[in-house]
Amino acid sequence: MTNVTAKRILVVGAGHVGLYAALRLTKKLKFREAEVTVVDPQPHMTYQPFLxxxxxGNISPRHAVVPxxxxxxxxxxxxxEVTRIDHSRKVALVEPIIGPAREVAYDHVIAAPGSVSRTLxxxxxxEHAVGFKTIGEAIFLRNHVLERLDVAAATSDPETRKRALTFVFVGGGYAGIEALAEMEDMAHDALKYYPELEPEDMHWVLVEATRRILPEVDPDMGAYTVxxxxxxxxxxxxxTRLESCVDGIVRLSDGDEFAADTIVWTAGVKPSPMLxxxxxxxxxxxxxxxxxxxxxxxExxxxxxxxxxxxxxxxxxxLTSKTPGATCSPSAQHAxxxxxxxxxNIVAVIRDREPKDYKHKHVGSVASLGLHKGVAQVYGIKLKGLPAWFMHRTYHMSRIPSLNRKIRVVxxxxxxxxxRREVVSLGGLHQPRDSFVDVTPPVEAREQASVEA
Structure with a gap:
């Protein structure tokens, strides 16, 4: 039975903000005080630092998400999916996976739909690039890279091999650097099973529009990473900027041009268009x-x-920045x-207390550069190599929600x-019905021949 005296709290989105906020609200508030509703099209929260x-293949994809x-x-x-928020009436329009949309009323709403890839x-x-923000994209990229090794090993055409073994990552932030480093590490390990291929056959390209990578750390740490x-x-x-990639032909602003079967876009994010x-x-x-x-x-x-x-x-x-008008960076640490x-603060307002300011100084950043390699800058302390990699793993293991997930990751x-690392491609996951459709004959619809006299 619905508690008519309870405040209705609607959480839009179950990313870092939505999940952690809902977890804390359900722990802090009693049933008679509030009812928490969470709306998200995915049945899980993705812990993006583990993508x-x-x-x-260092961890199971299922262990990088929280049900x-x-x-x-x-x-x-x-x-x-919340498709509209009409706060003047304090209602949100929710479209379930299947079925008609319905309005959900609330007293408090947490607008946390997150961000999407900022494309140009x-x-x-x-047509030819893939992002790197979801677990689906991460699984696809793994299977795709391993499939390209199979293509390169099987072909006798040098141009096809060169194209298959060219991997382009656009964006030099943490997402791009970590994805590039981990994928190259995996592919390098996989080559021991491909006697037809040599490490020098692979061409891994990072394209960054600014003059440095990893802007979250000091320039010397970015230079070390390079x-x-x-x-x-x-x-x-x-x-250097990506100018075009029509038909997989990569054209860069420095004048270079080459073919690539793999183009990964990690050049920033923007707020969800749902807003x-x-x-x-x-x-x-x-x-x-x-x-x-x-x-x-x-305003x-x-x-x-x-x-x-x-x-x-x-x-x-x-509030920790000395720059007027500065805002918090879009990082998991802040979220x-x-x-x-x-x-x-919502608990405080419900209990007639004053909410408090959010104030947190960014303590630093950690990044993996592949197995046993990393870079870190935390509280002004700079670490490189194995210590940084160990700190990266330790920090993110402590941050992922639930003891269940922590144990599985460890x-x-x-x-x-x-x-040994698993280096098998399961590319059929992306088109699971193709083999069944190929062996199933088509059947034409038959029209009713009966006609009323």
Whole structure:
């Protein structure tokens, strides 16, 4: 039976902000105080820092995601998509996976749909590139890279082999660097089973529009990362843009042109386009305007009652920055901590207390550069190689929600120490019905021949 006195809290999106906020709300609030509803089209939350390791086979892809219904047993989970938020009436339009859309009323809404890949109108990008933000994209990239090795080993055409073994990653942030390094590491391990191929046959290219990579760390750490990648014979193109990739022909702003079967786009993110269908105030970049308490506010600073936001899709003041108007970066580190503060602030408001400001100084960053290789800058301390790689794993293992997932990830890592990496492609997962359709004859629809006299 519905508790009519309880506040209705609607969480839009179950990413880092949505899941952590819902977890904390269900722990802090009693049933008579609030009912928490979470809406997301996916049945799981993806822990994105583990995507490179899941793609490389270091951990099982299932262990890089957190099942919503298992984690949020005290919340109501709706498998669907919020297509509109009408905050003037405090209702959201929810489209379930199947069936008619319905309105869901609320007293408080957490707008946390997250972000999507920030793409550009580059010819051929939509047809030939893949992103790296979802577990599906990570699994696809792994299978695709291994399939390219099979193609290269089987062909007698040097141009086909060269094209199959050319891998282009666009974007030099953490996502791009980690994906590039982990994929090259995996492919290098796989080559021991391909006597037809040599490591020098592979061409790994990083394209970055600015003059440096890993802007989150000091320039010397970014330079060190470039040196590590160059020692692995990778092709690093700084201050270079992707101009076109029509028909898989990569054209760069430095004038170079070559064919590639693999193009991965990791050049930044932008707020979810779902926010276009809301009446919540937003800034010039499409992010939801927030104050330091994570309350949605109008441009004049007045609070929008009952509306909250955090994470990639929000503009939250960075109280630790000396730069006027600075906002928190779109990182998992901020998102997780903002979710906790946001949940505590909603609890405070429900219990007639004052919410508190979110204030967290970015402590640093860690990145994996493949197995036993990494770079880290935490609290001003700079680490390289094995220590940085160990810190990367330790930090993210501690951050992924639930003891269940922590144990599974540690078991995966432990097995990887004593067993060889799995380098088999399961590309058929992406078109599972093709083989069945090929052997099933078509049947023409027969028209009814009976006619009433």
């Amino acid at each position: 490179p390791e899941a793609s490389a 919503l219904r298992r984690a949020l047993r005290k919340a109501h989970v709706i498998a669907g 109108p580059i010819p051929g990008l939509r 040196q590590v990648l160059l020692r692995r014979d990778m092709d690093i193109r700084l201050d 276009n269908q809301t009446d919540l105030p937003r800034d010039g970049r499409g992010r939801v305007l927030c104050n330091a308490k994570l309350q949605v506010v109008h 004049d600073g007045s609070v929008v009652d009952g509306a909250w936001s955090a994470g990639d899709c929000s503009s939250v003041p960075d 997780v901590r903002q979710a906790v503060r946001l949940a505590d 078991v995966d890592w432990t097995l990887a120490l004593i067993l």
